Amino acid sequence: MKLDLYFGRQFLRALLIVLALFGGLILMVESLDQLRDLSDLGIGGAAILQMALLRVPRTLYEILPIIVMIATLVLFLGLARSSELVVARAAGRSALRSLVPPMTVAFLFGVLSITVFNPIAATSERSYERRITLMSQGEAQVFSVSDEGLWLREGTANGQMVIRASRSNLDGSELQDVSFVGFAPDSTPLYRIEAQTAEIEDGQWHLRNAKRWPLLGAANPEVAATLHDDLTLPTSLSPNEIRDRFGAPEAVPFWELTGYIDKLEVAGFSARSYRMWLQSELALPFSFIAMALIAAGFTMRHTRLGNTSSRVVTAMLLAFSFYFLRSFAIVMGQNGLLPIALAAWAPPLAVILATLALLLHLEDG
Numbered sequence: 001m002k003l004d005l006y007f008g009r010q011f012l013r014a015l016l017i018v019l020a021l022f023g024g025l026i027l028m029v030e031s032l033d034q035l036r037d038l039s040d041l042g043i044g045g046a047a048i049l050q051m052a053l054l055r056v057p058r059t060l061y062e063i064l065p066i067i068v069m070i071a072t073l074v075l076f077l078g079l080a081r082s083s084e085l086v087v088a089r090a091a092g093r094s095a096l097r098s099l100v101p102p103m104t105v106a107f108l109f110g111v112l113s114i115t116v117f118n119p120i121a122a123t124s125e126r127s128y129e130r131r132i133t134l135m136s137q138g139e140a141q142v143f144s145v146s147d148e149g150l151w152l153r154e155g156t157a158n159g160q161m162v163i164r165a166s167r168s169n170l171d172g173s174e175l176q177d178v179s180f181v182g183f184a185p186d187s188t189p190l191y192r193i194e195a196q197t198a199e200i201e202d203g204q205w206h207l208r209n210a211k212r213w214p215l216l217g218a219a220n221p222e223v224a225a226t227l228h229d230d231l232t233l234p235t236s237l238s239p240n241e242i243r244d245r246f247g248a249p250e251a252v253p254f255w256e257l258t259g260y261i262d263k264l265e266v267a268g269f270s271a272r273s274y275r276m277w278l279q280s281e282l283a284l285p286f287s288f289i290a291m292a293l294i295a296a297g298f299t300m301r302h303t304r305l306g307n308t309s310s311r312v313v314t315a316m317l318l319a320f321s322f323y324f325l326r327s328f329a330i331v332m333g334q335n336g337l338l339p340i341a342l343a344a345w346a347p348p349l350a351v352i353l354a355t356l357a358l359l360l361h362l363e364d365g
Helices: 002-041 045-062 064-081 084-090 095-137 239-246 254-267 272-282 284-299 308-334 340-362
Strands: 142-146 149-156 159-168 174-183 189-201 204-214 226-234
Touching: 002 045, 002 064, 002 095, 045 064, 045 095, 064 084, 064 095, 064 284, 064 308, 095 254, 095 272, 095 284, 095 340, 159 189, 174 204, 189 226, 254 272, 272 284, 272 308, 272 340, 284 308, 284 340, 308 340
Parallel strands: none
Antiparallel strands: 142 149, 149 159, 159 174, 174 189, 189 204, 204 226
16 A cells, blocks of 8 residues: 555656646747737737736646656656666566556546646636737627527727627528627617628628617617618628637536537537537546556666667657547547547547556566
């Protein structure tokens, strides 16, 4: 039991060190990127640092499997160099038994990542997107989905417009049962429009079967209301922007994904990419175990046996291959080329079984 706790603590220590090193490196790179991108806007150094800090959690979250793999290399290379693995084997402990504590820590770290780190990364990414939009455009375009339907807000030099729709088609180009409320730059309500459908085309909303109420200077808006078979309104939005906003499942915290999927489907959007992301997040702890097993399979042998460098390089190449295979499978699942469960769970489980067979052959065979 004490040896298990020792191996577990050593792995956790290596994991935290590698995590801190990558976090510092990412912060430096992001700071340089923000300095380059925002220098023309006259942004101060403190604001640039804040923007860089907002980017760190998402970037760090994306490479967590690589971090787990490197931490495993650090752990077992250190144990092999100090002959602690040799002593453990001499005491009758098998290689697979020595792997249980690090794999347990890797699994628990995966659970912690999707339940705690994922919401932090999603929240920081959304905050970054809002701030960068305000800095570059002066007004934010807000997209959200609620129980009442789809909500949009777009800002222009002429004011703002709030849009609510009960449903949308799959690509976001046509909204149904739509309400528009226009505001002046000083937030004074200008008009309200109700339409059966609204479609974006050539930089304009094309409304059908619409009713317009003037809200400024009209004693009785209902009396002054007008009916229109077709009505157009200028817009700075496009169907691609709507799809892009709803097509980023990484920006939704893990705990909100299930509810968000239901709201998207009620609003008429396809939620396949969100379902794929949810399943891939649930499989993340097993991806961490797969990464750790790949690294352990090539570094548990004593360093005196030689070929340490080549074994480390081989482990890293295989780990990166699995990382890209997992990402590729997620993309195929989002595009409907693979069943969602197969795309999310097959890569980590297949790698876990393959590395266990390798370890049984090399260490206990």
